[in-house]
Amino acid sequence: MNCQEFESIIRDLARDSDRSSGLWDSAGIHLEGCTQCSARLADETALESGLRQLASKARDIGAPVELEARLLIAFRRERDFRQAIRFSGWRLFGWRWALAGGILVLLTLALAWHRSPKWGLVPASPGTQHAKAVPVVPADRPEGAGGVGQMKEPARKTLLANSRVGVELRRSPPRQVTPVRKVGKTIEKQPTLKDLQAETAYFEPEVVTEFIPFMAVGEIFPEEQQQLVRVKLPRSALEAFGLPVNRERVIDPIQADMLIGEDGLVRAIRFVH
């Protein structure tokens, strides 16, 4: 071992008081012949001893007691602050969920309301709903062909009021439509024909002619309870009532509503497309 190698282990030698250890064997031989390294080891050993004393003396030194108290206060504040944040975070989270749920419910209700049939105008089987007859006059109806439009006003009103008309309403009207009457409800004020036409223009999915009375049968009694029966007739029957006939479809049947009086005789007829 030379002096350089000895220098590299001198701290371990100074700390290692057990001279029987293997580290001392090779170092001992070097120390016997090197007074400089012996003096260096003595200094290092003294220094290590002093450092150990200093360490043991300083071991009792610590931060002031007040610091612990201050830090504990800061610790509690920070903990409370975090808990408050966590709590408020959960509250905010809960509010968000509640708001989202509310919006979802509102959207669902709005969608259901939009899609559902409104105002009680559910599809009904013909003849079960009480509604006013729909005196729609076709544009191509020849003048003087007869019908409700040409009837006397009281008789026409009676016919319209007492008719049992099966009206199938297959779709809801737009929301903007305000004139609404619920099925089965009694209407105190008798609407005018214009009102009826305007109103039923929305609800009437079928194109119908006006009622054409069978004048040969006799008078239309205002108090008579009449019944509406839907039948199928050959298309050529249109010709008998002065209506135009599509010759290409003359063999196709056409639907018609027959207004039958209490005696079983037909009072009037209208054609349905």
Added chain:
Amino acid sequence: MKLLRIGISESDLLQKANQGDEEAFTLLYRRFQGPIYRYALQMSGSAELAEEVTQDVFMAVIKGETRFDPGVGTLGGYLVGIARNHLLRSKERNAKWVSIDEEEDQANYYDTLISSQDALSDLTNAQAIGLLQKGILGLPEHYREVVILCDLEELSYAEAAAALGCAVGTIRSRLHRAHAMLVKRLRYPEQETAVSPKLKPSRCLV
């Protein structure tokens, strides 16, 4: 308060303290405040600054700003590393340069002065111990910190290397050089102090 958490690991202790466990924090503080305070005190020579640094280190623990990795080193070394960073920041913020001649006027905890010509031969003497303390404080900073950590706080080379962020070999060589400087200062104190009074050599206490 139950302080019977002998078997609990340092990282668990830190985790519990971060989760708001006051008992864990108290235990952590009592276990590590001494080394941190002493390190800061011996590095700066200022009890006030040492207290401030210790407070900053534990405030970092309280605020959960610590990113301790048990695989890298011990918690003690990690906290000392935080203290070192705070000391460096404090040094940059308000550098306290104190002339060596003025050190005698400072009565921090170096209240013992030397009268012996050769303090090294009698290091059991309280005055000699005081001279040793002065000698450590007079070391350059990177030598001083390895002496404080390895000799006074008895950290291993690896722990000191983790705390200081350097290689183990660097710690060894710095420690060896620091010891040589201390021996020289203790053996020939008059040479160290009476080199050039007119130059007024100064060093950083922080």
